[in-house]
Amino acid sequence: MHKIKNITRMLFLCITIFAFCGPNTGKISRDLLKQKIVERLNHRSQIIKDYICEMTTTRLSDSPRGEMKSDMTFRLYKKMPDKRKTEFVEGSRNGEKITKEDFENFGRSRSGRGRESQPSQLSEKERRPPNGDRRGDRMGRMFGPGFDQEFDLLKYFADTKIVGSEKLDNVDTYKLSVKIKDQNERLASATIWLDKATFDVIKFSGILRKGERIDSGEITNTYSPVGPEGIYMLAESKSKTLMVFDSPMGEMEMESVSTSSYKNYQFNQNIADDFFAPEK
Numbered sequence: 001m002h003k004i005k006n007i008t009r010m011l012f013l014c015i016t017i018f019a020f021c022g023p024n025t026g027k028i029s030r031d032l033l034k035q036k037i038v039e040r041l042n043h044r045s046q047i048i049k050d051y052i053c054e055m056t057t058t059r060l061s062d063s064p065r066g067e068m069k070s071d072m073t074f075r076l077y078k079k080m081p082d083k084r085k086t087e088f089v090e091g092s093r094n095g096e097k098i099t100k101e102d103f104e105n106f107g108r109s110r111s112g113r114g115r116e117s118q119p120s121q122l123s124e125k126e127r128r129p130p131n132g133d134r135r136g137d138r139m140g141r142m143f144g145p146g147f148d149q150e151f152d153l154l155k156y157f158a159d160t161k162i163v164g165s166e167k168l169d170n171v172d173t174y175k176l177s178v179k180i181k182d183q184n185e186r187l188a189s190a191t192i193w194l195d196k197a198t199f200d201v202i203k204f205s206g207i208l209r210k211g212e213r214i215d216s217g218e219i220t221n222t223y224s225p226v227g228p229e230g231i232y233m234l235a236e237s238k239s240k241t242l243m244v245f246d247s248p249m250g251e252m253e254m255e256s257v258s259t260s261s262y263k264n265y266q267f268n269q270n271i272a273d274d275f276f277a278p279e280k
Contacts, residue, residue: 217241
């Protein structure tokens, strides 16, 4: 009987310790979290030198001019840390086929949209006009194809709070909340879910900052462990925006909803630097 009582006490003690110290408590210091994020980013940079993937985007928009649906496929290239290129593959608008020539002509007629992206030599503030107008280059970068889904968490870590823990698709995560004070940034706030095991981002949700043409908007990215060693890579991006702007016909509103899927990743393809050079 005495042995049974001792065993019962031991079991109760083990359960209590696990309840308070187990992996789901979500308790981690800010300093340790930052250290783990830095370590993970460094490890990722050693494992992935470059990659190619395919992005397919479906966009639905509604304005006084009518509804429009576009489906486009792009091939994306990236070489660490900051070389990027986007190539148009195929597409259609309201069921009508878009050729590469059509797409390039459209890009030339509307600044910043549709062109193959090249590394910019300008800083973020130089790209954005001082009056905060989000037209031109910024509009193309916000809604066009490419790599705008990346978010530098360390840059805003001072304004990041650890909200707690949450399980997403059977993955234990740390949930973070970020308030972005810089008025030059297109995002006003963000919520980020980090895998507790790897410290990779597995979900990102951001609220767009209201500006010259953006009345409201949000973006949600989800990631899948398709990279080497199970590294999480962008799998799907969904966005919803309401734009308000002046036109010759007066003030106009345009709602837009888009979904982009990223697949067929190819890693470490030894892409040459010359491949990213601007075309003459």
